[in-house]
Amino acid sequence: MTKDVGTHGNLFGGTMMGWMDEAGAIFARKYTGEHHVVTVKFSEILFKHPVKVGQIVEFCAETPTLGRTSITFVLIGRVGQQEVVRTTCTFVALDENGLPKPTQRAV
Secondary structure, X not given: OHHHEOOOOEEOHHHXXXXXXXXXXXXXXXXXXXXXXXXXXXOOOEEOOOOEOOOOOEEEEEEEEEOOOEEEEEEEEXXXXXXXXXXXXXXXXXXXXXXEOOOOOOO
16 A cells, blocks of 8 residues: 555555564464464564565465474565565464463464
């Protein structure tokens, strides 16, 4: 949307980061089967190519690794076949009291 782009017609980095956080949380929930996950860490975010108005960004996750209470994976955003952004992120599963809880891969 035009409200999400700057003067050069490129998507704002902060908007992309918000999308990445949402996409990462969705993947973490689906992979672990946990209902409550929170963002713990995003490593270096590499913006590889600009995203323009009207382009659709699709996200995928690769190389998930489970810790005792966390999941870490590479998150990639693509427009068509072109990779536009990449990072590594970590999410933690929480229990009903908001405390980290052990997690595993969903069946």
